[in-house]
Amino acid sequence: AQTVTQSQPEMSVQEAETVTLSCTYDTSESDYYLFWYKQPPSRQMILVIRQEAYKQQNATENRFSVNFQKAAKSFSLKISDSQLGDAAMYFCAYRSGETSGSRLTFGEGTQLTVNP
């Protein structure tokens, strides 16, 4: 079974600074997807960024980028120029690439605080 671990229950960052959230996973599969989701106080899950395991290039979405280390099974999220609106719970998630209806396995989450 796949597992996802987020070792930082809480993180804080100053506005406009950069912060990195850690995520490691365990799998024996070669085809899979990794995601970072944001859950603000509204509790709506918002997809931040997605990485396909077969792609060597790290995914980037505006101020959000990942450091995908496949051999180390590490998938960290970097938030640059942090904004107050980035404050939320962040979840790392894994999905098998076998079928489109595969389940997501979530990490425990990291609560990010952005200080003005």
Added chain:
Amino acid sequence: GAVVSQHPSRVICKSGTSVKIECRSLDFQATTMFWYRQFPKQSLMLMATSNEGSKATYEQGVEKDKFLINHASLTLSTLTVTSAHPEDSSFYICSASGSWYNEQFFGPGTRLTVL
């Protein structure tokens, strides 16, 4: 992106009653829908996976007679919490996936409070 709705957003009920939560994919056909439960400051726990027209697959430890899931069409899945008790109070989230999507699209969640 694809839109998923949930209804109701909040529900308060008395212990022993049943509550139905609807999850709808508004602009795509959802071949698979997922139901999660989330306690405060915790991660999402998958309760069950449902494919349109077939029985749901429940995760270990989830009582299928208590949490009834129906996925009768490609745009609607329902979760019925039968004979609800205070310990069933939680935040329930659904998500949906189409056959061509590599991601799940989440509903806004339903907060259930059982008195």
